[in-house]
Amino acid sequence: MLYLVRHAKAGDRNEWTGEDWLRPLSRRGQMQALDLLDVFRDVHIDRLISSWYVRCAETLVPLAGERRIAIEIAEPLAEESSLEDALALVRKHAHHDAVFCSHGDVIPMLLEHFASRGLDLGPAPQCAKGSIWVIEFHATGEPLRARYLPPPEGT
Numbered sequence: 001m002l003y004l005v006r007h008a009k010a011g012d013r014n015e016w017t018g019e020d021w022l023r024p025l026s027r028r029g030q031m032q033a034l035d036l037l038d039v040f041r042d043v044h045i046d047r048l049i050s051s052w053y054v055r056c057a058e059t060l061v062p063l064a065g066e067r068r069i070a071i072e073i074a075e076p077l078a079e080e081s082s083l084e085d086a087l088a089l090v091r092k093h094a095h096h097d098a099v100f101c102s103h104g105d106v107i108p109m110l111l112e113h114f115a116s117r118g119l120d121l122g123p124a125p126q127c128a129k130g131s132i133w134v135i136e137f138h139a140t141g142e143p144l145r146a147r148y149l150p151p152p153e154g155t
Helices: 027-039 054-067 085-093 104-118
Strands: 002-006 045-051 069-074 098-102 132-137 143-147
Touching: 002 104, 027 054, 045 054, 045 085, 054 069, 054 098, 054 132, 085 104, 104 132, 104 143
Parallel strands: 002 098, 045 069, 045 098
Antiparallel strands: 002 132, 132 143
16 A cells, blocks of 8 residues: 655745745644554554655654654655656555655645546545545556545544
């Protein structure tokens, strides 16, 4: 299984005065990151792979700490990455139980590509901050099933 996590809520982009990649999670985002512990409680995870943006890595920190799995940084998960680079990373990990943390442009781009190849995403696919897309792959590497997990209630 591949788990595509959209980073948790971060501080307001318009109010942040530093480099955008340094923008951290908000307090609400920190709570969303902690909620991932419950979401993944009974899920086997081999790898945690994140965009290099602080808010993405911070989203996975509680899970990394609890599982004692290092967060790997991958350029293809960063904002404005190309479809080709993101797909190459997906193909590399399609048969591992990997959690990817990325952005609101990369995840929808991947989902649109999968949908164009016949993957059913439902009538109105979403990608809210803190949400997860669970993608199961066929032995051939093609996406087989997808399921959307909205951010937990109360976050």
